[in-house]
Amino acid sequence: MKARVHVMLKNGVLDPQGEAVRHALGSLGFDGVEGVRQGKVIELDLAEGTTEDTVKDMCEKLLANTVIESYTIDMG
């Protein structure tokens, strides 16, 4: 089974990567890009029967830094 985890910087936390992308898009002539936030997506291939709680545990312990990042889990 698959699970997909999105890890994004929390609102209010400066995102220099996203800001760099926004600038670069502007330089390339793409107007109207008002904001960019960049995060991580982690696709996990898990043994059958793994619960969402286990994935949540993985996020808390390793995948996300919960001080500055938030995460969402999609079980697929």
Add this chain to the structure above:
Amino acid sequence: MKARVHVMLKNGVLDPQGEAVRHALGSLGFDGVEGVRQGKVIELDLAEGTTEDTVKDMCEKLLANTVIESYTIDMG
């Protein structure tokens, strides 16, 4: 309006970041993690009326390295 772009390494391209996460999860006692792929997610805040074609253009020109990465676009 919002758009969300996922950029993942293509299948067959070595993903050392994902592999490192898989190892680390194993070390933390999470069994049954058969594979991990790590990619990027880019959330774009765009002017109203921006088309998916424009976002595709952004991906081709900047957001993804299409030699080794594939991307998917969700217009929100």
